Every structure is written in C-alpha cells, then in structure tokens.
Amino acid sequence: MPSFLGRGEKQHSVEESNTTRLVTKLRWIVESINGRIKFFRYLDKVLPTNQVPHIRDYVQIACSLINRYFKPMNIGDPEADELLGAKMLFLSKQINELKNKIENDGLDKQSYKWSKIDSTDFDIEFPRLNEEELRNLTLGTYQLKMAKSYTEEHFDSEGKYEVLVSTEDQFLLSAKIQSRHISSKCYQLWISFNECVVLGWYCK
Structure with missing residues (x-):
C-alpha cells in the first residue's frame, strides 16, 4: 500500500x-x-x-x-x-543527499539567491540525456509517457516555463511546478547535476 x-x-x-x-x-x-x-x-x-x-x-x-x-x-x-x-x-x-543540503543550507528560504534563466540566456552546462538515459533515470517509461502533457500544463500564457538557477552554485537548478492534482498548489523542485549526469532531485 x-x-x-x-x-x-x-x-x-x-x-x-x-x-x-x-x-x-x-x-x-x-x-x-x-x-x-x-x-x-x-x-x-x-x-x-x-x-x-x-x-x-x-x-x-x-x-x-x-x-x-x-x-x-x-x-x-x-x-x-x-x-x-x-x-x-x-x-x-x-538517503536523499540533496534534500539534506537544501534544508541545511537554507536553499528553500526566500533569502537564498536565485535568478531566472531562459533559452536566450542559458550558459549552464546541463547534461543532455537521450531517451535511453531518461528511461534509466526514471526506471521505466511511465513518467516519460506523461512528460509532454505534464510539461504543457506548466507553460504560462506566453508559452514560457520559469526556471531558476542558483547564483551560488552553478550546478543547481530550481523550478516551480504546479501540482497535477491541485490547481492552486505549487511545488518547488531542485535538481543537482554535473556536465554529464543528473545527480539528484528534491521536491517540496
């Protein structure tokens, strides 16, 4: 259960x-x-x-x-x-080490410094994953099959998707994600990575 x-x-x-x-x-x-x-x-x-x-x-x-x-x-x-x-x-x-880092370093506090990025100002080395690598990351195709429709739900009226990057850690991203089940609720998501792979993620 x-x-x-x-x-x-x-x-x-x-x-x-x-x-x-x-x-x-x-x-x-x-x-x-x-x-x-x-x-x-x-x-x-x-x-x-x-x-x-x-x-x-x-x-x-x-x-x-x-x-x-x-x-x-x-x-x-x-x-x-x-x-x-x-x-x-x-x-x-x-153990979710990223969760511990976020809570210990106060990354979930408003005082932490984040800046918006978009496709015209995207100079971070986020890894590009092929379909097989994504399947390995999600342990199957369940999430991948829902990804397109789920992503479309998060576009704003101008078709933009807000993503924040830490000004203190270039290998850490943050994004606000709307709940799939409650339209009035949003979650904060963090992703840690290096040039090659996604290292961890945490949603609060």
Whole structure:
C-alpha cells in the first residue's frame, strides 16, 4: 500500500515517498491492463446486479481478444526486468543527499539567491540525456509517457516555463511546478547535476 499523510503532515518522508513510488511502479501495469479491458464499452461502466453471474465470462472473452490482437504490454526479457526491480529496491533505501543540503543550507528560504534563466540566456552546462538515459533515470517509461502533457500544463500564457538557477552554485537548478492534482498548489523542485549526469532531485 502507498503511504498516506498523517494528521497535520504536508509531505511524506524520503522513505515514505520511495515506498509510494515503488507501489506506483507496480500498479501502473495493473491499471494499464484494466484500461485495455475497459476498451470494451460494456465493461467500461457499472454493470447491473443481474449481470453478476456472467461478468467472469465477459472478462475472459475480453482478455482473450486482448491477448490475441493487442500488442503485448511487456516485450522485454525477464532477466532485465529482475535487474530493474533490484535497482529500484536498492535506490528506494538511499538517503536523499540533496534534500539534506537544501534544508541545511537554507536553499528553500526566500533569502537564498536565485535568478531566472531562459533559452536566450542559458550558459549552464546541463547534461543532455537521450531517451535511453531518461528511461534509466526514471526506471521505466511511465513518467516519460506523461512528460509532454505534464510539461504543457506548466507553460504560462506566453508559452514560457520559469526556471531558476542558483547564483551560488552553478550546478543547481530550481523550478516551480504546479501540482497535477491541485490547481492552486505549487511545488518547488531542485535538481543537482554535473556536465554529464543528473545527480539528484528534491521536491517540496
């Protein structure tokens, strides 16, 4: 089960967040299969009680058609999947060093110095990642498939995306991100990096 916020809490701990991400990684394939079943309109709504004795047969027929004519959900090999699972478990137990740096150095305080950057004034050496590197970073394609629509939600009326860079650390970016679920809520995101790779991230 994913973690739930307790009374008065505003954010999960690192451990709770990692556990919730693991659950999400496991659940998305289940939800994807459910979505395929709901492709059949009859199964895309609440069924009357007099249909309960027949639901099993309907679902079996739908799944048989899906297995025969739909593209497989997973075309990878079991060994690679097992390695990915082991990597996810390992990373879920790691300490978020960037979070500690932000809290200890006061990077989340308004007094910390940030400056806006845009495409015409972008002189930092942020790494360019190809699709495979992004998949390794996100441990799969779930976030990548949502990235385009999610990014579009954060453009302002002029099609701009505000990003801030630290004036004291050239290898640290910050951005304000609107919540996917609550339109009135924004999060502050930090990303640490070097010339080659993204080193860490933290959202508050």
